[in-house]
Amino acid sequence: xxxxxxxxxxxxxxxxxxxxxxxxxxxxxxxxxxxxxxxxxxxxxxxxxxxxxxxxxxxxxxxxxxxxxxxxxxxxxxxxxxxxxxxxxxxxxxxxxxxxxxxxxxxxxxxxxxxxxxxxxxxxxxxxxxxxxxxxxxxxxxxxxxxxxxxxxxxxxxxxxxxxxxxxxxxxxxxxxxxxxxxxxxxxxxxxxxxxxxxxxxxxxxxxxxxxxxxxxxxxxxxxxxxxxxxxxxxxxxxxxxxxxxxxxxxx
Amino acid sequence: xxxxxxxxxxxxxxxxxxxxxxxxxxxxxxxxxxxxxxxxxxxxxxxxxxxxxxxxxxxxxxxxxxxxxxxxxxxxxxxxxxxxxxxxxxxxxxxxxxxxxxxxxxxxxxxxxxxxxxxxxxxxxxxxxxxxxxxxxxxxxxxxxxxxxxxxxxxxxxxxxxxxxxxxxxx
Numbered sequence: 001x002x003x004x005x006x007x008x009x010x011x012x013x014x015x016x017x018x019x020x021x022x023x024x025x026x027x028x029x030x031x032x033x034x035x036x037x038x039x040x041x042x043x044x045x046x047x048x049x050x051x052x053x054x055x056x057x058x059x060x061x062x063x064x065x066x067x068x069x070x071x072x073x074x075x076x077x078x079x080x081x082x083x084x085x086x087x088x089x090x091x092x093x094x095x096x097x098x099x100x101x102x103x104x105x106x107x108x109x110x111x112x113x114x115x116x117x118x119x120x121x122x123x124x125x126x127x128x129x130x131x132x133x134x135x136x137x138x139x140x141x142x143x144x145x146x147x148x149x150x151x152x153x154x155x156x157x158x159x160x161x162x163x164x165x166x167x168x169x170x171x172x173x174x175x176x177x178x179x180x181x182x183x184x185x186x187x188x189x190x191x192x193x194x195x196x197x198x199x200x201x202x203x204x205x206x207x208x209x210x211x212x213x214x215x216x217x218x219x220x221x222x223x224x225x226x227x228x229x230x231x232x233x234x235x236x237x238x239x240x241x242x243x244x245x246x247x248x249x250x251x252x
Numbered sequence: 253x254x255x256x257x258x259x260x261x262x263x264x265x266x267x268x269x270x271x272x273x274x275x276x277x278x279x280x281x282x283x284x285x286x287x288x289x290x291x292x293x294x295x296x297x298x299x300x301x302x303x304x305x306x307x308x309x310x311x312x313x314x315x316x317x318x319x320x321x322x323x324x325x326x327x328x329x330x331x332x333x334x335x336x337x338x339x340x341x342x343x344x345x346x347x348x349x350x351x352x353x354x355x356x357x358x359x360x361x362x363x364x365x366x367x368x369x370x371x372x373x374x375x376x377x378x379x380x381x382x383x384x385x386x387x388x389x390x391x392x393x394x395x396x397x398x399x400x401x402x403x404x405x406x407x408x409x410x411x412x413x414x415x416x417x418x419x420x421x422x423x
Contacts, residue, residue: 035351039374040279046377047286054290089374 009203009219016220020151028099031092038092042085049078094120098150106251108141111149111181115172118153125161130168137175143251148224152232155217156185156243163189163241179249180230186242197236269388270295270315274302274333275322275349280373284320287377294384302333309340318387320347320371323358331361338365343394345387349373 052074059067097117119132126132160170168188175182192200199205203219225232230247271294275281281298288294297316299305302325308314319337321330334346345368350358362370368390369383 032351035373036277037279040277040283042374043283043287043377047283047290050290085374 013203013220013223016217020220024099024147027095031095031099034088034092038085038088041081042089045078045081045085049075049082052078091120093117098154099147106143106145108143109146109149110141111139111144111174111183111247112136114146114150115153115174115183118150118157121154122157122161125158126170129166130161130164130170133169133171135171135173137173139174139176139181140249142181142247142249144228144247145224149228149247152221152224152245153183153185155221156245159217159243160185160187160189160241163187163191165190168240176249180246181249183245183247184242185245186240188240191238192234192236192241194236197234200234201232268293268295269317270297271384272297272299272305272309272314272316272319272337274299274305274320274325274330276300276325276327277322280322280349284380287380291377291381302328302330306333306336306340309337316341316344317391318345318347318384320349320384323348323350331358331365334367335365343391345369345390347371347383347387349375 052071056063056071059071063071094117097113098121119126157170164170164187170188171184171186173184173186196205201218201222205219222232225245225247228247228251230245232246233244235242235244271288273281273284273296278300281300285296285298288296297305297308297314299308302321305314319334319341321333321337323330325333330348330350334348337344337346346365348358348362348367348370349372350370351373358370368387371380371383
């Protein structure tokens with residue numbers, strides 16, 4: 001590899017890493033901004049349903065049937081709002097978990113929590129089209145940069161969704177082996193041709209063409225996992241691809 | 253002491269407890285105000301500005317039994333505000349309302365300022381009510397404790413007077 005090419009790759013990786021950092025800030029900012037109005041709506045809805053109950057009590061069982069009907073509608077609306085706000089709060093929590101900007105750089109974290117947050121954010125890509133099968137083992141907390149590992153999960157999962165043309169399944173399996181944890185992400189997609197398999201972690205390698213990918217996603221995953229003292233491997237056939245990430249429980 | 257415990261409808265003095273609430277977001281103040289109106293008879297002193305609240309604590313000698321403050325505010329953060337409140341009114345329980353993004357920093361600061369509790373946004377009204385009730389109860393217990401200590405001190409003083417008398421008689 002010439003110095004020129006090497007330099008180009010490094011610049012590309014740097015730009016991509018910078019983009020991810022900006023994205024993290026953006027995500028955390030959005031989560032924070034939504035949080036306060038969300039809190040007010042959540043509380044106000046609770047107040048409304050309390051008020052409805054008090055009105056019911058005040059008018060008693062002999063209430064005008066129209067009043068009773070309207071109170072019934074209001075109760076139903078409050079219940080519905082409650083479900084809707086719970087959903088938004090769950091999304092906000094996932095955004096916050098994904099970005100994890102409020103945390104010390106390196107810490108013991110729950111890998112499953114990171115995977116769940118990432119899946120939540122990918123919901124709209126998966127919906128109806130791709131089923132998720134989770135086979136989570138009993139994992140210890142591992143010493144890592146959680147936000148970086150979330151980027152790895154995000155990159156691989158996006159690749160998996162893009163590999164599945166119509167309908168399919170992504171299976172995520174985790175388990176512990178001695179002092180390492182393993183995360184295998186398999187898809188039922190079109191697979192990667194054998195001649196490309198050795199190049200998927202190379203910076204700039206892409207077959208997707210402009211718009212679909214930068215060709216940097218997997219090279220960054222490779223670097224992040226390596227910086228954690230782990231490895232990332234890929235296997236592929238005509239019926240799908242599996243990425244297996246191995247991470248030490250105690251970081252280095 | 254006549255007080256047993258504090259309900260949402262008053263403390264042991266029979267007066268209505270006053271809550272000082274500071275949040276730069278009007279919608280948060282309004283929501284909590286409505287909640288108090290429907291589920292308690294707490295009096296609310298609501299401020300969007302921590303600086304104005306401090307001015308009124310000093311200038312107007314504003315009375316309040318418990319203080320709740322938002323964390324992230326443009327003029328002054330909630331930890332700084334509550335630390336200043338502590339200087340003026342050391343016995344009033346201090347509660348911090350925190351958003352997701354600042355939880356970890358807030359928890360660190362909580363240990364430094366000695367807060368009574370923190371509540372996370374989006375908050376649950378029932379939790380809020382419980383935290384306030386317990387905070388007020390704590391104030392009552394503290395007052396009772398102070399009273400008991402004074403009683404014990406008085407008793408000890410009386411006892412030592414008696415002891416002196418006895419010594420004098422036998423001297």
